[in-house]
Amino acid sequence: MIVLLTDFGLDGPYTGQVQALLHQQAPGVPVVSLFADLAAFDIQGAAYLLPPYTQGFVPGTVFLCVVDPGVGGRRPGVVVRADGRWFVGPNEGLFAILARCVGQIECWQLPDAVHASASFHARDVFAPVAARLARDGKEVGERVSVETLLRPDWPNDLFRVVYIDRYGNAVTGVRASAIPDDAVLKTGDYLLPRARTFSDVGAGVAFWYRNANGLVEIAVNRGSAAHTLGLRLGTGFRK
Amino acid sequence: MIVLLTDFGLDGPYTGQVQALLHQQAPGVPVVSLFADLAAFDIQGAAYLLPPYTQGFVPGTVFLCVVDPGVGGRRPGVVVRADGRWFVGPNEGLFAILARCVGQIECWQLPDAVHASASFHARDVFAPVAARLARDGKEVGERVSVETLLRPDWPNDLFRVVYIDRYGNAVTGVRASAIPDDAVLKTGDYLLPRARTFSDVGAGVAFWYRNANGLVEIAVNRGSAAHTLGLRLGTGFRK
Amino acid sequence: MIVLLTDFGLDGPYTGQVQALLHQQAPGVPVVSLFADLAAFDIQGAAYLLPPYTQGFVPGTVFLCVVDPGVGGRRPGVVVRADGRWFVGPNEGLFAILARCVGQIECWQLPDAVHASASFHARDVFAPVAARLARDGKEVGERVSVETLLRPDWPNDLFRVVYIDRYGNAVTGVRASAIPDDAVLKTGDYLLPRARTFSDVGAGVAFWYRNANGLVEIAVNRGSAAHTLGLRLGTGFRK
Numbered sequence: 001m002i003v004l005l006t007d008f009g010l011d012g013p014y015t016g017q018v019q020a021l022l023h024q025q026a027p028g029v030p031v032v033s034l035f036a037d038l039a040a041f042d043i044q045g046a047a048y049l050l051p052p053y054t055q056g057f058v059p060g061t062v063f064l065c066v067v068d069p070g071v072g073g074r075r076p077g078v079v080v081r082a083d084g085r086w087f088v089g090p091n092e093g094l095f096a097i098l099a100r101c102v103g104q105i106e107c108w109q110l111p112d113a114v115h116a117s118a119s120f121h122a123r124d125v126f127a128p129v130a131a132r133l134a135r136d137g138k139e140v141g142e143r144v145s146v147e148t149l150l151r152p153d154w155p156n157d158l159f160r161v162v163y164i165d166r167y168g169n170a171v172t173g174v175r176a177s178a179i180p181d182d183a184v185l186k187t188g189d190y191l192l193p194r195a196r197t198f199s200d201v202g203a204g205v206a207f208w209y210r211n212a213n214g215l216v217e218i219a220v221n222r223g224s225a226a227h228t229l230g231l232r233l234g235t236g237f238r239k
Numbered sequence: 240m241i242v243l244l245t246d247f248g249l250d251g252p253y254t255g256q257v258q259a260l261l262h263q264q265a266p267g268v269p270v271v272s273l274f275a276d277l278a279a280f281d282i283q284g285a286a287y288l289l290p291p292y293t294q295g296f297v298p299g300t301v302f303l304c305v306v307d308p309g310v311g312g313r314r315p316g317v318v319v320r321a322d323g324r325w326f327v328g329p330n331e332g333l334f335a336i337l338a339r340c341v342g343q344i345e346c347w348q349l350p351d352a353v354h355a356s357a358s359f360h361a362r363d364v365f366a367p368v369a370a371r372l373a374r375d376g377k378e379v380g381e382r383v384s385v386e387t388l389l390r391p392d393w394p395n396d397l398f399r400v401v402y403i404d405r406y407g408n409a410v411t412g413v414r415a416s417a418i419p420d421d422a423v424l425k426t427g428d429y430l431l432p433r434a435r436t437f438s439d440v441g442a443g444v445a446f447w448y449r450n451a452n453g454l455v456e457i458a459v460n461r462g463s464a465a466h467t468l469g470l471r472l473g474t475g476f477r478k
Numbered sequence: 479m480i481v482l483l484t485d486f487g488l489d490g491p492y493t494g495q496v497q498a499l500l501h502q503q504a505p506g507v508p509v510v511s512l513f514a515d516l517a518a519f520d521i522q523g524a525a526y527l528l529p530p531y532t533q534g535f536v537p538g539t540v541f542l543c544v545v546d547p548g549v550g551g552r553r554p555g556v557v558v559r560a561d562g563r564w565f566v567g568p569n570e571g572l573f574a575i576l577a578r579c580v581g582q583i584e585c586w587q588l589p590d591a592v593h594a595s596a597s598f599h600a601r602d603v604f605a606p607v608a609a610r611l612a613r614d615g616k617e618v619g620e621r622v623s624v625e626t627l628l629r630p631d632w633p634n635d636l637f638r639v640v641y642i643d644r645y646g647n648a649v650t651g652v653r654a655s656a657i658p659d660d661a662v663l664k665t666g667d668y669l670l671p672r673a674r675t676f677s678d679v680g681a682g683v684a685f686w687y688r689n690a691n692g693l694v695e696i697a698v699n700r701g702s703a704a705h706t707l708g709l710r711l712g713t714g715f716r717k
Contacts, residue, residue, distance in 0.1 A: 197311030
């Protein structure tokens with residue numbers, strides 16, 4: 001299976017162009033878009049979503065990960081093998097948190113793109129590599145140190161909103177296991193106690209909870225946390 | 240085929256997580272999202288869309304239907320077999336109108352979710368059941384009375400807007416066969432005569448018509464009925 | 479492969495209904511949505527996107543192209559074979575620019591829809607034809623002159639915005655090969671020089687570039703050209 005995590009949107013045309021290429025170059029391999037609405041240009045935020053949302057997939061799964069404001073410039077492309085799963089994309093920090101979280105990891109740098117467009121390496125460079133990984137399961141590129149993926153200046157948990165879903169729930173870059181269950185989170189003037197799930201609090205009540213992928217998520221039962229609490233991508237909070 | 244009707248949105252990550260699981264547990268079975276933008280929390284509105292938009296699919300089709308504000312609470316999950324098609328989802332009224340519309344119907348209650356997350360039963364409970372139904376075609380759970388699906392207090396036709404599409408057309412919960420062809424509908428200060436289709440009226444003219452799935456739909460030719468008439472989800476009308 | 483270019487949106491229910499029908503009538507054929515967010519009612523704008531975004535697909539690819547405000551009226555449906563690829567949709571100008579750009583082209587008119595709904599010929603007429611073309615690769619309908627596709631009054635390059643993507647980049651109806659590389663474009667009070675790609679200019683700087691499909695596109699590095707420059711669908715510019 002090839003799984004897409006991008007900031008392309010689904011409606012058109014970028015995800016469709018990538019899917020079409022994958023169907024042609026890796027026939028019969030299912031292609032699923034996991035995120036098409038990662039925040040444009042926010043590589044750091046995406047880096048904290050990557051480990052929790054890609055864990056649990058079977059070995060051999062290929063993740064095509066593209067938040068790429070530097071496309072056409074000098075940032076290198078990489079292939080990462082982490083606990084048997086493959087990741088392909090531009091190396092500007094996107095795989096930095098993943099590299100801290102997994103057991104076994106290897107890394108290859110892709111050659112410079114020669115016949116690629118200057119603005120769509122997802123289609124012209126990364127998707128062909130993803131298709132080849134899905135077909136052959138053999139690494140591509142020149143072996144490089146995992147150090148090239150790392151961002152030592154980034155914390156293990158990021159205390160800000162990194163994603164807002166269709167309901168207005170705010171996903172953060174903090175693992176629920178990193179804070180106590182009885183932590184009360186503070187954002188702006190609001191105090192947010194923990195709850196197990198939505199229906200455990202009254203309608204309109206704000207809370208935080210361990211979401212279905214293990215991250216701290218801020219929510220309002222039968223309402224929008226983004227709207228009610230004024231949360232946006234990048235809004236910080238503390239415990 | 241497995242068909243999704245949800246309020247998850249497509250962009251990420253919920254539909255993608257469900258699709259990935261379905262591809263793994265029911266390999267080779269096509270997965271199609273029919274609605275990913277059902278109104279969040281509006282179980283009743285979705286219940287009136289279910290029968291017209293799921294009719295005509297071949298026997299054996301599995302519909303995964305999730306509008307689930309009560310997730311993680313005590314509401315039971317159900318499997319419904321209606322005229323040879325399968326439906327899986329939380330039982331808080333979503334299948335109430337379907338149960339009135341079909342010839343042959345049976346119902347099973349799913350066991351309590353033990354190893355599921357508290358907030359994503361679509362992925363952890365309902366999708367594995369849908370995959371199994373698509374593979375085996377055998378019922379799952381404990382047989383219960385169809386009565387458990389019903390909502391006797393809900394009318395056969397719901398005179399309000401239950402869905403607004405990308406063009407601003409307003410789909411209602413009323414079957415076109417339930418009102419006369421010459422009915423003039425009233426919403427706010429507007430009077431809406433019937434037309435056969437868009438191009439039968441002038442640009443900018445508001446009308447109602449029998450939509451391609453048999454429901455009363457309010458539209459404006461080459462314009463947005465939602466914008467022009469001030470329609471929102473839940474806006475009522477009368478004949 | 480069947481590729482969709484429509485103004486339906488993906489979330490629901492129109493694209494899903496078409497996909498379900500295609501999976502049933504052309505089992506095993508991959509279906510990809512390339513554009514689901516073409517501007518509603520803007521046939522001319524879509525006509526300039528069609529050639530650059532459908533080139534490069536292998537012969538035999540079937541494109542289902544629907545921007546169809548005249549649905550249910552007298553506009554005919556057509557099948558077009560252009561350089562070995564198939565196109566199906568309503569003939570109100572959508573294929574006019576394609577017909578000028580390709581080497582070998584043939585055209586067939588579809589019979590009047592008898593058993594179709596009055597508002598959803600994509601599902602009831604064009605999708606079954608697309609499925610049949612994907613299965614059999616044989617033409618459908620009555621051979622007609624390619625003249626029926628043409629719009630002699632339309633220019634070869636359209637100096638207005640025809641699509642705005644998720645980042646706020648504005649795609650135009652002008653081929654980059656039709657203007658000099660050193661052209662400075664003017665829109666409103668803004669002067670836009672050319673750049674090769676985003677990272678070649680500073681953050682917040684506006685420019686035009688040859689996009690990954692060969693069209694002139696107006697962009698702002700790490701920003702939204704639509705927002706920064708006040709561009710909308712239809713906004714004109716000059717060189």
